[in-house]
Amino acid sequence: MKKSYLNLITALCLLAFQQTATAHHSTVGQIEETSIEIEGVVKEFQFKNPHSWIQVMVTNDDGSETEWSVEWLIPNILMRQGYNPATFRPGDQVRVKLRQHVSGSPMGEFDGALKADGKIVGRWE
Amino acid sequence: MACLAPTGASAADLPAFSELPDWSGTWSRRGDTVFDHGTWTLNGVPADPNSPGASVSAPGTRANPPYNAEWEAIYQEHLALRDAGLFPDPLTRCISHGFPRIFNALAPVEFVVRPEQTWILAEHTRATMRIYTDGSEHPPVEERWHNFYGHSVGHWEDDTLVFTTVALKGWRDHDSVLDRSGLVLSDQAHATTRIRRTLEPNSNGTMEDLLLVEITLEDPVALTAPWVVEKRFYREPSGTRIFDYECNEYNRAIVDENGRSLILDEEGKVLNY
Numbered sequence: 001m002k003k004s005y006l007n008l009i010t011a012l013c014l015l016a017f018q019q020t021a022t023a024h025h026s027t028v029g030q031i032e033e034t035s036i037e038i039e040g041v042v043k044e045f046q047f048k049n050p051h052s053w054i055q056v057m058v059t060n061d062d063g064s065e066t067e068w069s070v071e072w073l074i075p076n077i078l079m080r081q082g083y084n085p086a087t088f089r090p091g092d093q094v095r096v097k098l099r100q101h102v103s104g105s106p107m108g109e110f111d112g113a114l115k116a117d118g119k120i121v122g123r124w125e
Numbered sequence: 126m127a128c129l130a131p132t133g134a135s136a137a138d139l140p141a142f143s144e145l146p147d148w149s150g151t152w153s154r155r156g157d158t159v160f161d162h163g164t165w166t167l168n169g170v171p172a173d174p175n176s177p178g179a180s181v182s183a184p185g186t187r188a189n190p191p192y193n194a195e196w197e198a199i200y201q202e203h204l205a206l207r208d209a210g211l212f213p214d215p216l217t218r219c220i221s222h223g224f225p226r227i228f229n230a231l232a233p234v235e236f237v238v239r240p241e242q243t244w245i246l247a248e249h250t251r252a253t254m255r256i257y258t259d260g261s262e263h264p265p266v267e268e269r270w271h272n273f274y275g276h277s278v279g280h281w282e283d284d285t286l287v288f289t290t291v292a293l294k295g296w297r298d299h300d301s302v303l304d305r306s307g308l309v310l311s312d313q314a315h316a317t318t319r320i321r322r323t324l325e326p327n328s329n330g331t332m333e334d335l336l337l338v339e340i341t342l343e344d345p346v347a348l349t350a351p352w353v354v355e356k357r358f359y360r361e362p363s364g365t366r367i368f369d370y371e372c373n374e375y376n377r378a379i380v381d382e383n384g385r386s387l388i389l390d391e392e393g394k395v396l397n398y
Contacts, residue, residue, distance in 0.1 A: 025378035025386035026211070026217075027210065028207075028208065028209065028210030030386075046375060049369075049375065050376055053375075069377075069390060071388075076248060076249075076369075077231075077232070101388075103397050105396045105397055107397060
């Protein structure tokens with residue numbers, strides 16, 4: 001699994017962007033301020049209310065696999081931003097930037113993704 | 126048998142469609158999602174009033190609901206829980222906004238104006254609020270069913286819709302709040318709302334449509350004086366659609382007995398604690 005840390009300024013800017021992502025439930029004190037990056041294969045894009053989830057299978061250094069749950073905005077807002085259920089397809093190779101839960105669980109809030117075809121989803125800086 | 130609310134106006138007394146204002150299209154609120162702007166935070170941090178989506182009121186100014194001591198204490202308790210991420214927002218359990226929180230909803234709303242009723246249709250939580258303008262009155266106090274949206278009747282004053290709302294749940298069952306900060310009122314709260322369309326210059330120098338919503342909240346149990354709050358809705362570009370929002374479709378967040386928001390995987394395993 002690859003991890004790299006964004007700079008703090010970028011992360012703080014993303015806080016404002018993420019307000020609506022966390023509106024359905026509180027994430028106060030639960031989410032790291034800096035982003036990490038994972039690389040894997042999309043298992044499923046759950047384009048459902050009240051929040052969408054991108055399930056990504058990541059191969060660890062020891063060869064085992066971990067399923068990451070990456071929470072994104074409500075589908076309604078995504079539709080207005082030009083995204084749809086086909087934005088991520090099962091089998092897509094992706095690099096995903098997310099702010100992980102402080103518990104260390106394989107989950108977090110979506111910041112952006114870079115797909116194998118070079119397309120950027122969300123923010124990729 | 127009295128199955129219908131009494132009506133005091135005949136069809137002839139109602140305004141014609143052509144006399145009603147054009148509130149067609151979809152409208153989005155600008156500004157924050159709370160009524161007491163000075164307590165608004167982003168992820169637990171006091172919000173920068175200049176950030177996108179910030180309050181339309183004076184920066185950093187608490188709007189000060191005029192609570193009595195008992196209800197101010199409740200509010201402060203809720204704010205502390207909110208700051209700790211532990212306030213049990215009914216929205217997390219997919220409970221609809223209710224009134225007046227419908228004007229704090231995240232997504233666009235529609236205002237369907239008819240002579241005998243106006244409907245406010247909010248995408249977020251699929252909320253529907255009905256305001257009867259057919260001359261009917263509120264039910265007698267002893268017959269009122271207190272619920273999330275209450276009972277609203279109103280009339281037109283030129284192009285302004287004026288309506289009163291009674292029979293709200295308030296905080297009696299701990300499942301109806303005014304906003305995400307935990308602002309609450311009692312089940313004796315009532316409101317007078319005025320909505321009118323106007324024009325406002327935008328940053329491009331052109332004029333844009335604005336629906337100005339002014340709500341006067343009164344509560345003999347919780348407030349010491351009427352409290353006036355305001356929300357602003359701007360017309361979205363033509364063709365903007367309202368989408369489905371079924372909150373219970375796939376809600377992976379639940380609230381435990383300690384107020385924590387738990388995130389579940391597909392097998393129901395808690396991921397974040």
